[in-house]
Amino acid sequence: MRFDRTDVRILAELQRDARVRANELAERVGLSPSPFYRRIRLLEEEGIIEGYVTLLNQEKAGFPVSAYVQVAIEKKTEVRLARFEAAIAKLDEVMECNLMTGSFDYMLRVVAADIAGIERFVMTQLTTIEGVSDISTSLALRRVVYKTALPVREPSGS
Amino acid sequence: MRFDRTDVRILAELQRDARVRANELAERVGLSPSPFYRRIRLLEEEGIIEGYVTLLNQEKAGFPVSAYVQVAIEKKTEVRLARFEAAIAKLDEVMECNLMTGSFDYMLRVVAADIAGIERFVMTQLTTIEGVSDISTSLALRRVVYKTALPVREPSGS
DNA sequence: ACTGAAATGGCGCGACC
DNA sequence: GGTCGCGCCATTTCAGT
Numbered sequence: 001m002r003f004d005r006t007d008v009r010i011l012a013e014l015q016r017d018a019r020v021r022a023n024e025l026a027e028r029v030g031l032s033p034s035p036f037y038r039r040i041r042l043l044e045e046e047g048i049i050e051g052y053v054t055l056l057n058q059e060k061a062g063f064p065v066s067a068y069v070q071v072a073i074e075k076k077t078e079v080r081l082a083r084f085e086a087a088i089a090k091l092d093e094v095m096e097c098n099l100m101t102g103s104f105d106y107m108l109r110v111v112a113a114d115i116a117g118i119e120r121f122v123m124t125q126l127t128t129i130e131g132v133s134d135i136s137t138s139l140a141l142r143r144v145v146y147k148t149a150l151p152v153r154e155p156s157g158s
Numbered sequence: 159m160r161f162d163r164t165d166v167r168i169l170a171e172l173q174r175d176a177r178v179r180a181n182e183l184a185e186r187v188g189l190s191p192s193p194f195y196r197r198i199r200l201l202e203e204e205g206i207i208e209g210y211v212t213l214l215n216q217e218k219a220g221f222p223v224s225a226y227v228q229v230a231i232e233k234k235t236e237v238r239l240a241r242f243e244a245a246i247a248k249l250d251e252v253m254e255c256n257l258m259t260g261s262f263d264y265m266l267r268v269v270a271a272d273i274a275g276i277e278r279f280v281m282t283q284l285t286t287i288e289g290v291s292d293i294s295t296s297l298a299l300r301r302v303v304y305k306t307a308l309p310v311r312e313p314s315g316s
Numbered sequence: 317a318c319t320g321a322a323a324t325g326g327c328g329c330g331a332c333c
Numbered sequence: 334g335g336t337c338g339c340g341c342c343a344t345t346t347c348a349g350t
Contacts, residue, residue: 011219014212018176022343032320037344050213053306054172060206061169061308066256068226068265085302092309096267098224098298107226107296109254111308138265140256144243148211148306150219150269151250180327193334195329 003048005154006031007039011048014040015149018052055148063111066095066140067118070104071126074133081105087129093121104136115139161206163312164189165197169206172198173307176210213306221269224253224298225276228262229284232291239263245287251279262294273297 003011009029013020026036043049058064073084081099088097088108096109112118118137126135161169167187171178184194201207216222231242239257246255246266254267270276276295284293 011212011214015214016211018210018212033344034321034346035319038318046218047215048218050215052176052210052212053174054169054176054210055208055306056169056173056308056310057205057208058308060204061310063308068256068258089303094303095305095308097301097303098226099300099302100226100296100298102296104296106302107298108303138258138260138262140258140265142257143255144257144264145247145252145255145266147253148213150214150216150221150253152214152219190335191327192329192336196334199329 003043003154007043008152008154010036010039011043011152012149014049015152058111058143062113065112065115065118066143067110067112068138068140069108069110069122069126070100070136071106071108071132072103072134073105073131075131076105080131084129084131091121091125093117093125104134161201161310161312165201166310166312168194168197169201169310170307172207173310216269216301220271223270223273223276224301225268225270226296226298227266227268227280227284228258228294229264229266229290230261230292231263231289233289234263238289242287242289245283249279249283251275251283262292 006029010025013025013028022036023033026033029036031039040049058066071084073080084106085097088094088106093110093112094108095111096107098107099105100107110118110121112121118139122135122137126132164187168183171183171186180194181191184191187194189197198207216224229242231238242264243255246252246264251268251270252266253269254265256265257263258265268276268279270279276297280293280295284290
């Protein structure tokens with residue numbers, strides 16, 4: 001699916017604030033309500049829009065500590081990777097997990113109430129998963145940037 | 159500020175879906191609309207709730223590639239770090255940036271339309287910032303987990 | 317076929333108990 | 334925290350171009 005510059009403007013606004021006044025936003029992009037809603041529905045159906053969520057302040061919500069944890073898996077069979085991923089998916093503290101290039105296999109971002117919580121996570125949750133052969137943890141000292149908004153741009157040749 | 163188990167249930171739902179039927183959610187947590195809205199407003203004012211945003215599908219929005227980029231800064235003066243952070247904050251591709259412990263100083267998550275976009279970002283944006291002395295880039299091969307919802311729990315002694 | 321304008325049902329939110 | 338009630342917004346339908 002392609003989206004035009006109007007979609008791009010709508011998506012930019014919605015990414016910033018899921019609760020913008022729809023009519024006002026429609027007007028701002030030069031649309032009346034009904035085509036505006038049609039576009040939104042289409043974007044939802046196409047799966048471009050994945051959902052509308054509420055963001056909490058990490059500190060104030062009680063999770064001031066973030067850590068990036070790199071994990072290496074030995075003898076990477078498909079089954080073993082699948083099991084690791086299934087185990088990871090169940091852990092609430094894991095905000096992100098990606099299969100990576102490089103010497104480690106997975107990169108995780110983990111949150112906790114304190115540094116001990118990170119250690120506890122690594123020791124009791126990660127090391128107990130079959131095949132985990134190496135773990136490298138780096139603590140975040142301070143968050144500089146955290147965004148959820150992708151830099152959507154209009155496809156070049158439109 | 160403390161929140162009780164009712165707040166926790168509300169926050170859990172709102173993190174999952176910012177557009178839940180408010181009256182329905184209020185009822186589900188055993189509240190009538192009014193006190194429900196009062197709690198929400200309070201959570202917003204306290205800054206626990208940071209905002210309501212729309213999440214896009216990274217692939218479908220045209221940014222299928224993620225990379226974690228570690229950056230080392232030489233002669234880390236406060237001014238130099240501040241300048242680096244200011245420069246980073248302006249770059250749309252940077253979804254996350256944290257000051258870190260360990261041999262590198264910053265950990266970034268960067269998105270791009272293709273691998274060349276990551277290389278271009280590193281070469282033209284990162285290396286040109288004063289003081290950047292080392293960069294290590296790892297590509298994400300596949301996203302396993304991506305969440306925005308913190309595992310909020312009721313404070314222990316309530 | 318896609319856009320624009322009007323109607324309505326339901327929600328958000330304040331006043332008051 | 335609950336009840337009442339108003340105003341406004343999200344959403345659909347319908348006509349126009």
